Amino acid sequence: MIGYYIRLALKSFRRTCGLTLLMGASIALGIAVSVATVSVYHLLAGNPIWWKNDRLYAVTMDNWPPRAMLPSPPPGVDLALGPSQLTYQDAMHLFASAIPERKVVMYKTRGVLSGGTARKLPLRAIARVTSADFFAMFDVPFLYGTGWNAAADRAPKPIIVLSKEENQKLFGGEDSVGRTIRWNDREFRVVGVLDDWLPRPKFYDINNGPVLPPEDAYIPWGWGATLELPTAGDVECLTLGSLKTFRDFLNSECNWIQMWVELPRRSQRERMEALMNAYWSDQHTRSRFTAPMNNHLTNVGDWLAEHQVLGDDEHLLLIFGFAFFAVCVVNVVGLVLAKFLGRAGTSGLRRALGANRGHIIVQHITETAVLALGAALVGLALAEGCMWVLARGIALVNSNGAEAAAHMHFDMWSFLWATSLALVAAVAAGLYPAWRVARLPPASYLKSQ
């Protein structure tokens, strides 16, 4: 029966070509714009390590002065959460704890890689100065080799892990484990090469934007202080103090270290909280931590939500994208109604020949569904175009345009969205007109013939 309805639908499209194109274009545009905005939104709002959401926690402690002493923040900024990074001294104290199953302290730094076999000129690169657990904690995949152990962090060993892209640039993609490369002017031995890894948003360090790719290289934590490597991320210094040397900076109240812990059990989490609270009280008596206690262990989902990885602009695009879809659907309802009522005579004839109201409704809904699915395909193609434009814009504003934009295109998600939107459109646009047509008394349409 459905096959017959589809044939009827196609026949009707052929008969009213212009009107069908109008309706199709309207649905396709609505789908394209909303799929594009949803994909961007999904990309930014997703939790890239959801399977560890109840194990991984960002560690933050509030060393800012009481809020009454700070200037009023710009609209949209909430100071109540406290800093999103730790000071070096607090990070080092908490990192010494044996409570977490895994723990990581880290920051990113800018430098130069040279001495690869596949490249003559030196290469500007971003490296993550990080402790050993980073790779296991965030489930970072390796193509060749491995990371390092905690001993390599303390008395820092000259070893380095490269990203897949960086290994491609420096060694032409070959297995470079055991080879030597220069980070600035110090030789490092490659111990591992990562496989493709692109957590979006970049939850573990939200500095400089959520769609940045991960770092190009990874070196053991101890090198940070040893080589006095400056951070390439934000440094928040809300308390004034004198900073002359790197040592002063390490001892300062400036927040610039990211710290994450893995606490699979509730008891561990409670002990970690107790440790942080005890440390807070101890420091409070030494006239640090002057604001009320504001320690947090935040899981990835809450972390992304709290730190507004999504800005108002993304919400704005999403809202307008869907409102636009609504206008398109209303428009199509009007057109479909006009079309169905226009040929009510045929339906009257079909009713007279034995079709019941249900048949008429199914037939008409089938027609709009066929139209909507066809429009969805066109809409997907259009969405790819819209998304390209959106992605470029969003990526550009996050300072590392081309790379980020290259990874944004439609995926399974966009496809699901497009199909479900098409079905919504079909039902929404077809249901009322179909019901109206089915309700008409057949006799009134037969007699004028």
Added chain:
Amino acid sequence: MHIDLRPILIALARSRTGALLVALQIAIALALVVNAVYIAGQRIEKIRRPTGIDVQNTFLISTAGFTAHFRLLPTIESDVRYLRNIPDVLAATTINAIPLYENRGIPVVARPGEHIIPLVSGSFDIDEQGLKALGVKLIAGRDFRPEEIASPQSYGTPAEVIITHHLAEKLFPGVSAVGRSLYMANSTPARIIGVLDRMFSSSLNASWVNDVTLEPRRPNGASSESYYYLVRTEPGQRDRVMRIAEEHLSASNPDRVIDWVQPLAHFERLSYAFDTLVAWFMSFLTCILICIAALGVFGLATFNVTARFKQIGTRRAVGARRGDILRYFLVENALITAVGITAGCVLALVVGYWLSIANQLPRLDLYYLLGGVVVLFVVGQLAALHPAYRAAAVPPSVATRTV
């Protein structure tokens, strides 16, 4: 000219669903169009703000030393000398951050002490040609002198600073700031020697975009940190000078890497990328929305004309002129549009109010609403014009036919 509204209203009441749908569509379209255009307008206004900097004729070179043989100050000295001697170069300076782009703010206060609410300002380290290279205008005090340029210290306060008028007014309201001191990050005073007319800091979205402090200091190139040369050329010569400089500097010193050479305008564009995107998205949406609203009107009017083919013929046969028929359909359409627009005005205000609350946008400007009403009404009438003419063309003889 007398128009009898009664038959129109009766006909509308008989087939109200289609008319209501078109009215609804016009209402939503109006609400969206007005707010979209308003948002786009705000973004465009933001992008067009004057920065105080000669953006079009300046470019930046990013560089970093990375070997033990690298000597920062001699390298800077020879690079700056080279850049200043290129024909058509007006000025060249070292600078520690990219103007209009890199997010850098430091707290400043007018008096030393811990419990003073600090202001945040954008800060740049430049040299004695810095003001000329940026193209900013001094309105009080003097420029930096070559002997005042401090060597790089990562952390510390210089002896002299130049600040923008906007920041000066915040620190010392109503009095001249020249000769006074401000405090940055520690308790050593920095004397204000000059005040700038206007200059944007690096964070174009920050509330302190107009608050800038300039310090006479070489950038810190330690630990392979990037630093920049900012070069201003004669109008029209920027791209040529960029090529010459990049070619020379890339080869001149094996201990450093030339990261990139880019016009300053490139970074201004990047900083406004999202605003540009929003403006384009909203403009695009507005165009399509108006088209779709017009299509809806057109579709309904066409349907009405087709459905009433015979009635129109009958009216013509009993004496109605073409003009009467035309007027009938246009008035009917105007009524539907007017209902939609009235509902749309309310909806637009609600959406505008909600956006202003939820997204911290300024409240909707009523002129935009007025503009939206006029545009949608005119577009609605234009869309109904063709079906109305078709109706007027129905010959009276139709009434005599049976089918």
